[in-house]
Amino acid sequence: MKIGIPKGLYFYYHKDFLLEFFDNLKLTVIFSSDTNQKTIAEGSQLTPSEICLSMKVFFGHIKELVTNCDYLFLIRLVKKYVNKRPLFGCPKFIGLPDLVKAVFNNIKILELVIDEELKSEEESYYEVFKKFGFSKKEILNAYKKAKEKTKEKKLEKGDILIIGHPYILFDRRLSLGLLDILKTMGVEFITSFQFFGKDLDKEKEVCWYYHRHLLAAAYWAKENNISGIITINTFPCGTQPIIDERIKKICSNINILQIIIDEHTQKEGFMTRLESFLDLIKIKKK
Amino acid sequence: MKATFPYMGNIYIPLKTLLKELNIQPIIPPPPNKETLSLGTKYSPELMCIPFKLTLGNLIKALEMGADTIIHCSGFWSCRYGHYPYLHADILRNLGYKFFHIILKKEDLKNVYIILKNIFKKDIILLEKLTQAVLKTYFKSTVMEALERKAMAIRPLEKIKGKTTKVLNKYLKKLFRADNIFQMKKIKKLGIKALESLIDEKKRESFIPKIKIVGEAFCVVEPYVNFRIIEKLGEMGFYADPFLTAHSWLGFHSIRLGNNLYKKIKNLAKEYWQYNVGGEDMNTIGHTLLAIKEGYSGVIHLHPFGCLPQTMVQGILEKISEKYSIPLLDISLDEHTSENMIENRLSAFCEIIRRKI
Numbered sequence A: 001m002k003i004g005i006p007k008g009l010y011f012y013y014h015k016d017f018l019l020e021f022f023d024n025l026k027l028t029v030i031f032s033s034d035t036n037q038k039t040i041a042e043g044s045q046l047t048p049s050e051i052c053l054s055m056k057v058f059f060g061h062i063k064e065l066v067t068n069c070d071y072l073f074l075i076r077l078v079k080k081y082v083n084k085r086p087l088f089g090c091p092k093f094i095g096l097p098d099l100v101k102a103v104f105n106n107i108k109i110l111e112l113v114i115d116e117e118l119k120s121e122e123e124s125y126y127e128v129f130k131k132f133g134f135s136k137k138e139i140l141n142a143y144k145k146a147k148e149k150t151k152e153k154k155l156e157k158g159d160i161l162i163i164g165h166p167y168i169l170f171d172r173r174l175s176l177g178l179l180d181i182l183k184t185m186g187v188e189f190i191t192s193f194q195f196f197g198k199d200l201d202k203e204k205e206v207c208w209y210y211h212r213h214l215l216a217a218a219y220w221a222k223e224n225n226i227s228g229i230i231t232i233n234t235f236p237c238g239t240q241p242i243i244d245e246r247i248k249k250i251c252s253n254i255n256i257l258q259i260i261i262d263e264h265t266q267k268e269g270f271m272t273r274l275e276s277f278l279d280l281i282k283i284k285k286k
Numbered sequence B: 001m002k003a004t005f006p007y008m009g010n011i012y013i014p015l016k017t018l019l020k021e022l023n024i025q026p027i028i029p030p031p032p033n034k035e036t037l038s039l040g041t042k043y044s045p046e047l048m049c050i051p052f053k054l055t056l057g058n059l060i061k062a063l064e065m066g067a068d069t070i071i072h073c074s075g076f077w078s079c080r081y082g083h084y085p086y087l088h089a090d091i092l093r094n095l096g097y098k099f100f101h102i103i104l105k106k107e108d109l110k111n112v113y114i115i116l117k118n119i120f121k122k123d124i125i126l127l128e129k130l131t132q133a134v135l136k137t138y139f140k141s142t143v144m145e146a147l148e149r150k151a152m153a154i155r156p157l158e159k160i161k162g163k164t165t166k167v168l169n170k171y172l173k174k175l176f177r178a179d180n181i182f183q184m185k186k187i188k189k190l191g192i193k194a195l196e197s198l199i200d201e202k203k204r205e206s207f208i209p210k211i212k213i214v215g216e217a218f219c220v221v222e223p224y225v226n227f228r229i230i231e232k233l234g235e236m237g238f239y240a241d242p243f244l245t246a247h248s249w250l251g252f253h254s255i256r257l258g259n260n261l262y263k264k265i266k267n268l269a270k271e272y273w274q275y276n277v278g279g280e281d282m283n284t285i286g287h288t289l290l291a292i293k294e295g296y297s298g299v300i301h302l303h304p305f306g307c308l309p310q311t312m313v314q315g316i317l318e319k320i321s322e323k324y325s326i327p328l329l330d331i332s333l334d335e336h337t338s339e340n341m342i343e344n345r346l347s348a349f350c351e352i353i354r355r356k357i
Helices: A010-025 A037-046 A053-066 A091-103 A121-132 A136-149 A178-185 A212-223 A240-250 A267-285 B012-021 B034-043 B050-064 B080-094 B109-120 B123-157 B163-177 B181-196 B217-221 B229-235 B246-255 B259-269 B281-293 B308-324 B339-356
Strands: A002-005 A028-031 A071-082 A085-088 A109-115 A160-163 A189-191 A228-234 A255-261 B002-004 B069-073 B100-104 B210-215 B239-242 B298-304 B328-333
Touching: A002 A010, A002 A053, A010 A028, A010 A071, A010 A121, A010 A136, A037 A053, A053 A071, A053 A091, A071 A091, A091 A109, A091 B308, A109 A121, A121 A136, A160 A178, A160 A212, A178 A189, A178 A267, A212 A240, A228 A240, A228 A267, A240 A255, A240 B080, A255 A267, B002 B050, B012 B123, B012 B163, B012 B246, B034 B050, B050 B069, B050 B080, B050 B217, B069 B080, B080 B100, B100 B109, B109 B123, B123 B163, B123 B181, B123 B229, B123 B239, B123 B246, B163 B181, B210 B217, B210 B229, B210 B281, B217 B246, B217 B298, B229 B239, B229 B339, B259 B281, B281 B298, B281 B308, B298 B308, B298 B339, B308 B328, B328 B339
Parallel strands: A002 A028, A002 A071, A071 A109, A160 A189, A160 A228, A228 A255, B002 B069, B069 B100, B210 B239, B210 B298, B298 B328
Antiparallel strands: A071 A085
């Protein structure tokens, strides 16, 4: 029996944890291949035209997996309490499994619903995987082990902060290889993903679980006097204007480059903007 | 205290009474127009939805008219609407406007009570005034609903094209000025009589196809954004039935009016949509399914460009329309949508429905 995990959206958030968890339970997992032109084209065909590019790509990944796997693993994060504050998933993430069911007929889905108003996260995992014959203890143990192993993260240091969801940053096609380009240019940078899981008390308004670490990164940048921030998003991300507006407010005296990527974004224009931004930072430093 | 609130459709008619009864002077900005839209678009982030931009433009206008308090409703939920009050306030303060901001939220209604107590000083007087205000507002809102619904039913039957809308607007204006229940009752009686006199007797027996209008609340209720789609369909000879009106929006979000219908809708939509995220997503799917059950001839889905829940719903509605073979017109609205485009699409859609019947 094979469980398919599409390489998009929350996969990038919980990658280490999920790999560890499935390994502990000795379940075989298959992934879709990295995003390419075919994924984008197929995904765009299946989905409504106004949905964001990351979602379209996600559907392309599912299409690739559907024929190969027995079950498709999807996470639906509805509500989660962090430090007693209720946090929600992005509305599109909450509706995603419903849309998958509507688009692909006769597909077996392992749907993990995290709604902590009803039950805790561990119990949701138990609810989903008990049908494979595991006892409650086994599943909870696997969960705990995986959580502990992926807990520690080292804070790196860098001069430029890149704020973006990991499903864009670490996807070479979607981010147009932004991280690789910066590496070859010899720029020292850090990504916002290393702040994932750290909660901040300062932020009271934004209540999206997957977006709070972006603001944590922005607060960190303000405290450490970073010389530049690059934000990267896919078009049309609904939460982007709110988050970017907050980032601008928090880091009012730091240079910010906003990049929004859609199906037609070309690498040349993207490179020009990036290079001029880096030049600007260099000049300012002198 | 001179207070204003985000402008949406006709909700200003009952809300004016509510504020006035509570000794607050209501400031009603002019109805949305090109100027307010361009003002709102200029100052808001690019990818925000059109309700945000239009209400921002209206708030600016109201502040220029002398309002010193803005009343918003908000909450903690997944749709980005929950952030709008803060973002509106940020943008307006950056522009140099000074105002007092009241956010109506389930979690801190206590603060609102304290503000009201400052006006009336004594609890007993406040409670008395508050019940009176709510009752009057509710009655005014029901009169508005009765007139609007009547006009929707009569428009496809009218003798002279466009007359119904004119008469309706006349009586809504009268209703806006009315302050006591006796006047409102009179307006209701006269208004309905006047509307009924417009019916063309020859058309009375003819079959009128019904079209359901679903989608995001602001886009359905505000006629400026949807280019008066309800009136247009009515004048083309269709009965356009929006799932939400100003009255039902106000009623549901204040005193849970129509909660039973919502429960029914939730049950219907369960197969396709499991969690209510915001932006009337559950209602959109449920009312579409209900319309199919009730024998409607078509469904029109109105939503702002980039709305988070409605873009997901869009994909599901497509599947439902395929499954039940009901014509579906999906209109995405933003500041660049042109009236001609909507008219062309509407007439093509109506043609499909006529041929299907």
